[in-house]
Amino acid sequence: MRLSIDPSSAEPLFDQIARSIRHALANGLLRTGDRLPPARDLANDIQVNLHTVLRAYALLRDEGLLEVRRGRGTVVVAQPPGVGDxxxxxxxxxxxxxxxxxxxxxxxxxxxxxxxxxxxxxxxxxxxx
Structure with missing residues (x-):
């Protein structure tokens, strides 16, 4: 999964990460049941703090899109509402x-x-x- 983030943007990095994941969900690049990379791996890949990725994952969890399973990873549990096409x-x-x-x-x-x-x-x- 390739995320689009801009460190120079005024938008917080965790929001950019969450937006990129929502975009991947909406475009079918991620589907229900897919695993997201471990937060530590994603943080290293995109060169951000681990807590930034964890905050993005928590935001998406609170929106009902992800489920964070301790020891088993982060899994897509729902698609964004209303964007089927x-x-x-x-x-x-x-x-x-x-x-x-x-x-x-x-x-x-x-x-x-x-x-x-x-x-x-x-x-x-x-x-x-």
Whole structure:
């Protein structure tokens, strides 16, 4: 599993790790029952502190996506809700990445997505915002 993290980003590393794992789940790169690498191995691979990876795993556990089994590893137990189509998952991931890139706040992104959803397929209405 290849994770995409940017140490120079303002986004905390544990959030970047969790986002990358969510992305892998949404795109079918990870499936229910798959084992994640041990936190220590992943931390060494991506050159971050062990506790950073543990925090990301705990976040995903709290979201119901992972189960941390002492002595047996970390296992995917659920897929992210509502994203069954890999094309939709990729589009959402792309929009989120672009929003980060241009400095859009999460709140503003949500406003734009809600407006786009309510407007239907008309791009003109979205661009007027």
């Amino acid at each position: 890999p094309r939709l998952a990729r589009a959402i991931a792309h929009v989120a990445a672009e929003a980060h890139r241009v400095g859009l706040t999460q709140g503003r992104l949500v406003e734009l997505v809600v407006h786009a959803f309510q407007s239907g397929p008309s791009y003109d209405k979205i661009l007027d915002q």
